[in-house]
Amino acid sequence: MKRRYKLLIGFIITGIILVVIFFVTKDRKVYYLSLGDSLAVGQMPDNSLKKSYGDYIKDYLEDRNILEFYTKGFAKNGYRSTDLLNDINNNKKIKEGKKEITIKNALIKADIVTVSIGGNDLLYKLNLSSSIDITEFDDIYSYVDEVIGDINKLLFELRKNCKEQIIVLGLYNPFTSFSPKLANTVEPVLSYANLKIQDLTKKYDMTFVDMHDMFLANPSYLPTYLEIHPTASGYRAMSKKIISAIDKKTLAK
Numbered sequence: 001m002k003r004r005y006k007l008l009i010g011f012i013i014t015g016i017i018l019v020v021i022f023f024v025t026k027d028r029k030v031y032y033l034s035l036g037d038s039l040a041v042g043q044m045p046d047n048s049l050k051k052s053y054g055d056y057i058k059d060y061l062e063d064r065n066i067l068e069f070y071t072k073g074f075a076k077n078g079y080r081s082t083d084l085l086n087d088i089n090n091n092k093k094i095k096e097g098k099k100e101i102t103i104k105n106a107l108i109k110a111d112i113v114t115v116s117i118g119g120n121d122l123l124y125k126l127n128l129s130s131s132i133d134i135t136e137f138d139d140i141y142s143y144v145d146e147v148i149g150d151i152n153k154l155l156f157e158l159r160k161n162c163k164e165q166i167i168v169l170g171l172y173n174p175f176t177s178f179s180p181k182l183a184n185t186v187e188p189v190l191s192y193a194n195l196k197i198q199d200l201t202k203k204y205d206m207t208f209v210d211m212h213d214m215f216l217a218n219p220s221y222l223p224t225y226l227e228i229h230p231t232a233s234g235y236r237a238m239s240k241k242i243i244s245a246i247d248k249k250t251l252a253k
Contacts, residue, residue, distance in 0.1 A: 029068035030061050030250070031109045035084060035158075036116035038229060039169070039238075040075035045223040045231060054114060056239035057246070066251075068111075071096050074103050080121045081150040088157045107161035112250055114242060116169040117154065121147040122193060123228065140189055148196040159204040165250045166206040167242055170194045172215040174228035207245050214241060 034040045034054030042052030054072045061067035073094040074087060092103045107113065122144070158166055171190050175183040194212060201208040214237060215221050221234030230238065 034072040038077040039116040053238035177222040
């Protein structure tokens with residue numbers, strides 16, 4: 001009788017341990033949502049679609065056996081902050097494999113959200129060409145303020161729906177490899193916009209990841225012709241900076 005009792009107690013203890021291990025392991029799994037524009041999609045300088053920074057981050061999480069789920073299905077080429085905000089307000093649905101998911105549900109589940117947005121908003125005003133002249137745009141900083149107002153509304157909604165780590169990518173100068181003159185022309189506008197975006201991330205307790213200095217120091221991350229999208233090495237470098245931010249906060253739990 002005592003032996004049976006001991007065996008029963010042993011089974012119960014083993015069961016409790018297994019349940020604890022299951023839930024501890026489950027909690028360590030990461031649900032990763034990559035949102036934004038063509039950078040989140042993975043558009044290359046030749047307009048082909050390959051691995052984005054989010055895909056490299058997904059590989060990193062998989063290698064560590066801590067990835068629960070990943071999607072960049074809500075990201076879209078040409079997206080501005082207002083487009084992503086509309087998707088959240090309308091609770092956009094996508095199909096991921098056999099499952100249908102909504103953006104709000106994905107935000108609620110997400111442990112990590114990365115957001116690349118704002119570049120198209122600015123380029124729309126500047127009208128990308130090899131002859132941009134900032135002096136033609138007397139209202140350029142007022143326009144940037146309007147863009148920041150849209151980004152503010154977007155970040156507010158993101159934080160309302162997701163209580164975990166949200167990483168916002170800073171803007172880089174896409175002209176550094178193509179034209180130093182053009183790069184110098186748009187530099188003050190980009191610096192102004194980045195400071196404003198960084199202030200917003202502090203306001204909403206988000207993580208700002210600067211991309212500007214990294215691209216400035218590494219010309220090979222951008223093509224040598226008029227194109228705003230990074231090379232494969234540029235996307236990999238972006239992922240490493242983001243992974244560093246993830247490691248410092250989310251994966252340190």
